[in-house]
Amino acid sequence: MSNNVQHESKQTTTSDPSDKITYLLNLLGKKLPNQSSSAPPPPVTENDSDYEDIMTDEEQDIYTFDTKQQLIQSLYSSHAKFNPSLSPHDFNQDQDQLNINNNDKNEKSSTILQQQQVELLILETFKDHPQLQFLTGKHLKYLDLSLHSKLPAYFNALDANHTWMMYWLINAHKLINQSTVEIDTDTIDLINDKVESCIIKDGKYGISGGSNQIGHIASTFSGILTLVLTKNYPRLLEIRSHLYHWFISLKQSDGSFLMHINGESDSRSVYCVLAISALLNLHTDELTNHILNWINKNQSYEGGYSNNAHNECHGGYSFCSMSIYYLLFTHKSQFKTDSKINLDNLIRWLVMRQFAIEGGLNGRTNKLVDSCYAYWIGAIYPMIEVLIDQPIFNRDGLKTYLLKAGQNFDKGGFRDKPGKSTDFYHTNYSLSGLSVCEYTYDLESDDTNDDDDDELLAFKFKVANNDDNDNDDDNEKFTNAIHPIFGIPITDVNEIRQYFKNFPKPI
Amino acid sequence: MSNDYNFDDVIPVEINTEQPQLCQILYDDEYKTTMGILLALLKNEEYSERALYITQKGIELLASHYTIWIYRYDILTKLNKDLFEELDWCEQVALENEKNYQIWNYRQLIIDRILKTSGDEKEGSTKRKYEPHREFPILEAMLDSDPKNHHVWSYRKWLVEKFDLFNDPKELEFVDKCILADLRNNSAWNHRYFLKFAKVDLITEESVKNELQYVESLIEQLPQNPSSWNYLIGIYQKQGLKLSGLEDFCLKFINLKELELNDNSFKAVKSLYALEMLAKIFLERKDYKDSIKVYDLLGTQYDTIRSNYWKYEKSKVETIVGGTTH
Numbered sequence: 060m061s062n063n064v065q066h067e068s069k070q071t072t073t074s075d076p077s078d079k080i081t082y083l084l085n086l087l088g089k090k091l092p093n094q095s096s097s098a099p100p101p102p103v104t105e106n107d108s109d110y111e112d113i114m115t116d117e118e119q120d121i122y123t124f125d126t127k128q129q130l131i132q133s134l135y136s137s138h139a140k141f142n143p144s145l146s147p148h149d150f151n152q153d154q155d156q157l158n159i160n161n162n163d164k165n166e167k168s169s170t171i172l173q174q175q176q177v178e179l180l181i182l183e184t185f186k187d188h189p190q191l192q193f194l195t196g197k198h199l200k201y202l203d204l205s206l207h208s209k210l211p212a213y214f215n216a217l218d219a220n221h222t223w224m225m226y227w228l229i230n231a232h233k234l235i236n237q238s239t240v241e242i243d244t245d246t247i248d249l250i251n252d253k254v255e256s257c258i259i260k261d262g263k264y265g266i267s268g269g270s271n272q273i274g275h276i277a278s279t280f281s282g283i284l285t286l287v288l289t290k291n292y293p294r295l296l297e298i299r300s301h302l303y304h305w306f307i308s309l310k311q312s313d314g315s316f317l318m319h320i321n322g323e324s325d326s327r328s329v330y331c332v333l334a335i336s337a338l339l340n341l342h343t344d345e346l347t348n349h350i351l352n353w354i355n356k357n358q359s360y361e362g363g364y365s366n367n368a369h370n371e372c373h374g375g376y377s378f379c380s381m382s383i384y385y386l387l388f389t390h391k392s393q394f395k396t397d398s399k400i401n402l403d404n405l406i407r408w409l410v411m412r413q414f415a416i417e418g419g420l421n422g423r424t425n426k427l428v429d430s431c432y433a434y435w436i437g438a439i440y441p442m443i444e445v446l447i448d449q450p451i452f453n454r455d456g457l458k459t460y461l462l463k464a465g466q467n468f469d470k471g472g473f474r475d476k477p478g479k480s481t482d483f484y485h486t487n488y489s490l491s492g493l494s495v496c497e498y499t500y501d502l503e504s505d506d507t508n509d510d511d512d513d514e515l516l517a518f519k520f521k522v523a524n525n526d527d528n529d530n531d532d533d534n535e536k537f538t539n540a541i542h543p544i545f546g547i548p549i550t551d552v553n554e555i556r557q558y559f560k561n562f563p564k565p566i
Numbered sequence: 567m568s569n570d571y572n573f574d575d576v577i578p579v580e581i582n583t584e585q586p587q588l589c590q591i592l593y594d595d596e597y598k599t600t601m602g603i604l605l606a607l608l609k610n611e612e613y614s615e616r617a618l619y620i621t622q623k624g625i626e627l628l629a630s631h632y633t634i635w636i637y638r639y640d641i642l643t644k645l646n647k648d649l650f651e652e653l654d655w656c657e658q659v660a661l662e663n664e665k666n667y668q669i670w671n672y673r674q675l676i677i678d679r680i681l682k683t684s685g686d687e688k689e690g691s692t693k694r695k696y697e698p699h700r701e702f703p704i705l706e707a708m709l710d711s712d713p714k715n716h717h718v719w720s721y722r723k724w725l726v727e728k729f730d731l732f733n734d735p736k737e738l739e740f741v742d743k744c745i746l747a748d749l750r751n752n753s754a755w756n757h758r759y760f761l762k763f764a765k766v767d768l769i770t771e772e773s774v775k776n777e778l779q780y781v782e783s784l785i786e787q788l789p790q791n792p793s794s795w796n797y798l799i800g801i802y803q804k805q806g807l808k809l810s811g812l813e814d815f816c817l818k819f820i821n822l823k824e825l826e827l828n829d830n831s832f833k834a835v836k837s838l839y840a841l842e843m844l845a846k847i848f849l850e851r852k853d854y855k856d857s858i859k860v861y862d863l864l865g866t867q868y869d870t871i872r873s874n875y876w877k878y879e880k881s882k883v884e885t886i887v888g889g890t891t892h
Binding site: 367406449 | 628
């Protein structure tokens with residue numbers, strides 16, 4: 060989620076199956092066996108920018124031409140916690156090739172061609188990287204370079220996302236489990252400067268995506284999270300009541316909020332407002348009025364949630380929607396009494412997002428795997444697990460996808476899928492998703508009868524003590540525990556909650 | 567930059583020039599100049615022809631820059647510009663920026679404004695009337711190049727709701743065409759569900775029957791397609807139909823005899839969704855043992871990636887069994 064960046068990758072696959080191998084080779088940056096391939100053309104260098112030279116990927120592997128079945132067999136190991144598996148679809152396809160009366164013309168659909176190509180691509184990548192490893196040093200280096208290098212001109216695509224860039228990079232850094240490396244105070248100051256350049260009139264008109272731009276709820280959300288991460292509580296204290304009145308000015312009669320004046324309203328804007336308000340202790344009836352009615356309408360017949368009623372359900376909007384319930388409710392029992400949520404449908408839709416071969420997740424039915432959904436969908440899993448007291452998804456599968464297919468082994472950072480370039484957005488949400496895989500959660504004692512307990516359910520998440528952990532070598536964690544609702548380390552959430560809890564709410 | 571307008575009097579805003587700073591973008595000169603002038607005019611609250619012009623330049627350089635859209639809308643309304651011309655311009659921008667979504671919200675604002683201002687006119691006014699079908703070619707072009715574009719489909723839903731196009735033959739024809747072009751286009755299925763089931767007064771016994779026939783025939787063409795199965799299950803839930811009505815249909819994709827052999831070659835199962843549905847049908851008719859058995863098969867053999875989920879579904883059946891024996 061961001062105000063502008065379209066994280067859904069453009070479908071670049073070719074529709075002619077004969078081009079499939081060429082396509083894969085291009086995507087992977089791989090070469091044919093026993094065949095010399097010319098080096099990729101040098102990147103266009105921008106004035107004074109060393110970023111491009113440093114970040115150019117030099118990874119080149121051999122493409123094997125094995126079939127899906129061969130690849131899966133070659134990968135199979137009884138020691139592995141996750142082995143890719145075939146589905147009836149694969150079987151039927153083989154059968155159809157023998158069947159002359161094959162009326163399955165629809166398998167030439169663009170969806171299935173792209174899906175088949177990605178499966179092969181992922182299996183090849185798995186084969187290249189048999190071990191699960193996490194390149195801590197390279198990731199820290201990638202983040203450091205991204206913060207401090209001058210970025211080439213094409214980065215102007217992120218010119219309305221300056222607060223998002225800060226959040227993605229510093230959050231990714233804090234999620235990496237490497238306690239000896241802290242962000243130095245000079246850098247913290249510069250991060251604060253950047254957010255400051257986007258705060259408009261002490262928050263009276265919100266926070267913008269860049270200096271001299273107009274306030275936007277999503278930029279405000281990422282700006283606030285960044286100040287939480289730098290622990291700039293004094294500044295948050297100064298702007299909190301201004302932000303509150305700005306939110307109220309954007310409130311709609313149906314309960315939702317506009318992203319900005321004359322902007323759209325959807326579950327993102329509502330989530331962002333509620334999350335900020337929870338962190339800064341700004342929740343009032345005036346602010347939360349009618350939201351419950353509004354959000355209840357957004358669950359689609361498939362089970363997931365959409366931006367607005369009747370649209371196609373989607374990972375990002377489902378994350379926002381489920382979080383909204385956690386930011387409105389104070390007790391678990393309210394899911395039954397106050398929400399119209401069809402939990403069975405939601406759970407079914409959520410688990411159907413995981414692929415048997417890739418191990419990773421997609422964000423909508425019949426779309427491709429993408430590492431960012433490791434967080435958008437992945438973070439909803441613990442929100443469900445604490446309600447039903449059972450594990451609900453395959454953590455090893457998702458972890459395998461992130462570490463083997465998402466991770467950039469050459470330069471650090473993460474990407475949507477092999478063949479895509481590494482970026483800030485996917486790096487942050489891959490690490491966030493990895494954290495969801497590495498931890499399980501509980502809700503703090505939730506006494507339904509205690510009416511005095513008005514602490515939001517979102518604040519009751521805590522990391523579970525896994526004494527019954529059957530894992531032998533799994534004690535080493537690559538990440539710190541993330542808070543599923545707020546998308547920052549759980550320790551940062553607890554700390555700011557303690558700090559702001561005693562400041563009065565606006566009247 | 568074109569010389570049609572003169573900006574000599576404008577002191578451009580410096581964008582992100584402070585040193586040192588993090589994530590500093592090395593803007594090219596055109597971007598720096600255009601945005602510098604644009605943000606300066608915005609700061610001065612200038613609503614003029616040249617300001618309108620510079621927003622067009624800005625959007626051409628970076629369509630996702632939301633501030634420009636907000637500013638442009640204000641200029642447009644303050645100068646009382648021709649809104650139909652603006653719609654034409656929007657279409658060009660949309661085609662050049664497939665993934666952009668600011669434009670669709672912007673287009674809604676313009677159309678809302680057209681409706682509002684034409685409502686003020688007296689009968690017989692010569693003012694152009696807005697005709698929602700003018701949206702069809704641009705939407706078709708957009709969805710042709712990106713058939714699952716969520717923003718475009720969301721906009722289409724808005725349009726249908728706004729102008730009550732639920733029963734519009736062209737609309738139905740279009741969504742049908744999208745589904746048949748790619749049975750796995752879930753966005754198209756979702757839109758069809760919206761057209762057919764969002765308005766309760768449009769649902770008749772016959773329309774439900776037709777939709778069930780439609781989706782079942784397309785599941786037979788592609789038994790392992792989650793989009794069509796979800797559509798089918800959606801109708802059953804919405805209409806409160808008994809799942810047992812689907813038993814014969816499901817058995818077209820499941821060979822029960824071979825299933826008993828516990829052979830993992832998928833010869834017995836052409837569709838996991840049919841197998842899942844069988845577990846639910848067994849549960850519905852209180853055949854708990856078989857329901858549990860099917861969930862076991864799913865979790866241990868046919869769909870192991872979701873073994874946790876199938877265990878959970880099984881545990882729900884076991885709870886019912888436990889409840890009935892006590």
